[in-house]
Amino acid sequence: MIRVFIVDDHVLIRDGLRTLLTDNPLFEVVGEAANGQELLDQLPNVAADVVLLDLNMPVLDGLATTHRLREEHPHLRILLLSMMTHERTIGEILAAGAHGYVLKNAAKHEVVAALQSVAAGQRFLCSEIGLGLLDKLLLLEPSQPKAAAGAGALLTHREREILQLVAAGLTNQQIADKLFTSRRTVESHRQNLLEKTGVSNTPALVKYAIEQGLL
Incomplete structure (x- = not known):
């Protein structure tokens, strides 16, 4: 079973993710937080495998939280969940140490696949982002x-x-x-x-x- 900690400042999104994951026997939701600082405060007392992390949050955002997680909890796998599609933003978060990036409008099965891949030690980029980057490459001259x-x-x-x-x-x-x-x-x-x-x-x-x- 994959133990997931959900971090998002929107209650409705946390509720939706919790429902999605608790309905799947592969996952156990072990904690929730509204920002990165709340996550870091709880982690010493919570056993988690993957942090499902929002990018835009108050107090401590996804990028800053990723840096802290890599320094303080290097064993944790990090999957970013965001609406941001610009390659510079995605590059920054992956360079900071995140293991995957999935859009909030992704299909449920893709979120599940992303969590499974990241938990298994692989990296993951959602299909819309990947296809968008491919489109940009195809638009470029040599x-x-x-x-x-x-x-x-x-x-x-x-x-x-x-x-x-x-x-x-x-x-x-x-x-x-x-x-x-x-x-x-x-x-x-x-x-x-x-x-x-x-x-x-x-x-x-x-x-x-x-x-x-x-x-």
Whole structure:
């Protein structure tokens, strides 16, 4: 049995993950925490195999927590759970010592597969991330990127939706309500958009979208 400790600042997500794992005889949920510091405070008294760790959290986020875990609990396996899809973010967390990365919108069976792989000593990258990185590689010329007109193809369907709503002047909360998701998820997608397009603010993001014919 794989002993899993769940760390996420959203109660609903923790509840959903706990339900998913307790319904599977392969797993035992041995603890929960709302941030990295709560996890570190509990670990001396909890026997765990894998930490299922959110990236964006208050007090101590996923990246800082990963560094601490590798230093203080090197035997633990670490699986990151996030909405962030930018390769720089993923690279940082893997370089910090995480053993896997899976998106929060991944199918249940992929979360299960990720936990099994990481617990077995393997590394794991969810299919959407892997295919996205492959798409970027295929868009590259041998020596330089393709023309900027192809850059829009790097955006996911949901990122394009959010970009259109941003351009329409909607706030993060209004976008979240319209797409039936959380404001935190919208904020993560907006950050991904800024990183992918290389712009620094919303007006520049809208300008980019117009130039690329994405609106």
